[in-house]
Amino acid sequence: MRIWLGIATMSLVTYLIRAVPLTLFRRKIENRAVRSFLAYVPYACLSAMTVPAIFFATDSLAETSVAFGVAFLLALRGKGLVAVAVCATAAAFAVSLLA
Amino acid sequence: MKTETTPEKAAETPSEFAQGAKDSVPIALGYLAVSFSVGIMAANGGFGLLQASVMSMTNMTSAGEFAGIQVIAFGGALAELALTQLIINLRYALMSLSLSQKLSGEVTLWQRFVVAAVNTDEIFALAVKRAKSLTFRYMLGLEVFPVAGWTAGTFLGAFSSTLMPESVSRTMSVLLYGMFIAIVVPEARRARPILVVSLLAVVLSCLFHWAPGLKEVSFGIAVIVCTVAASSVGAVLFPLSDTKQGDGE
Numbered sequence: 001m002r003i004w005l006g007i008a009t010m011s012l013v014t015y016l017i018r019a020v021p022l023t024l025f026r027r028k029i030e031n032r033a034v035r036s037f038l039a040y041v042p043y044a045c046l047s048a049m050t051v052p053a054i055f056f057a058t059d060s061l062a063e064t065s066v067a068f069g070v071a072f073l074l075a076l077r078g079k080g081l082v083a084v085a086v087c088a089t090a091a092a093f094a095v096s097l098l099a
Numbered sequence: 100m101k102t103e104t105t106p107e108k109a110a111e112t113p114s115e116f117a118q119g120a121k122d123s124v125p126i127a128l129g130y131l132a133v134s135f136s137v138g139i140m141a142a143n144g145g146f147g148l149l150q151a152s153v154m155s156m157t158n159m160t161s162a163g164e165f166a167g168i169q170v171i172a173f174g175g176a177l178a179e180l181a182l183t184q185l186i187i188n189l190r191y192a193l194m195s196l197s198l199s200q201k202l203s204g205e206v207t208l209w210q211r212f213v214v215a216a217v218n219t220d221e222i223f224a225l226a227v228k229r230a231k232s233l234t235f236r237y238m239l240g241l242e243v244f245p246v247a248g249w250t251a252g253t254f255l256g257a258f259s260s261t262l263m264p265e266s267v268s269r270t271m272s273v274l275l276y277g278m279f280i281a282i283v284v285p286e287a288r289r290a291r292p293i294l295v296v297s298l299l300a301v302v303l304s305c306l307f308h309w310a311p312g313l314k315e316v317s318f319g320i321a322v323i324v325c326t327v328a329a330s331s332v333g334a335v336l337f338p339l340s341d342t343k344q345g346d347g348e
Contacts, residue, residue: 048325075284085277
């Protein structure tokens with residue numbers, strides 16, 4: 001029940017964020033500061049959610065550290081989303097087999 | 100009437116809906132893969148199959164769903180959940196605003212409410228790339244497969260996590276983080292402002308995890324504070340040039 005209520009809350013808020021500007025406002029955002037802020041939001045948010053949380057994603061710091069390292073290096077070399085994620089997961093799994 | 104310069108000869112122009120559906124196929128396939136990890140994450144967070152699927156179908160956002168799962172799993176308050184979604188998904192307001200400028204004048208209010216539901220980063224990117232003004236039928240075509248892919252992928256992820264051995268589903272928890280890293284790192288390498296903003300967010304987030312007092316703050320609130328603070332600093336230090344319309348996505 002708690003989860004359903006949570007899902008309903010998420011859906012409603014997310015939908016309103018998308019629907020209100022699309023239906024009510026027709027003007028472009030002119031304010032440069034607001035536009036800049038919104039442009040940086042995805043990166044700030046994803047970064048904050050990933051570090052340090054990724055290191056506690058499993059209960060082994062060895063697994064998660066290797067996963068982070070692999071993901072970081074592959075991403076630095078411009079590999080795609082799925083390739084990076086799958087390799088990081090495979091690396092974590094490989095470490096779990098060694099332990 | 101403008102003629103389109105597509106590689107294949109426009110001997111027979113496909114309907115707007117068919118064209119949208121065709122354009123969306125690569126995105127739908129990508130969604131199938133990405134949402135698989137959302138499904139696993141949801142299952143690990145205590146969501147049932149139906150709950151995970153309904154969440155994905157009605158939210159259509161990886162970062163927002165991920166944060167939502169965390170807040171719900173950690174027993175956060177509904178207000179915290181709503182605020183988390185508001186901040187993390189705020190960028191969609193900008194996209195919807197931008198999209199509203201490109202929609203054909205014939206798109207009715209009711210149709211706008213339908214289009215709004217699936218205005219994701221990727222669909223927005225496709226929509227703004229289209230040379231013509233956007234019809235309702237085109238947008239509808241653009242949305243059907245990605246919604247199906249996103250929902251099905253989540254279902255399959257949640258389903259298979261119940262079948263997988265514990266060691267596999269446990270290590271799969273890093274999958275979505277890997278995707279986040281794959282989104283941020285290349286952009287941070289390309290653009291110094293994004294590097295600074297991302298590093299700042301990481302430092303703040305670490306403070307919320309380890310610093311005395313701050314570590315009592317719940318996950319959702321911490322993400323909000325980190326996001327708003329780092330993005331604000333970015334907006335002050337590196338305002339976008341006036342010609343650029345949101346380089347972020």
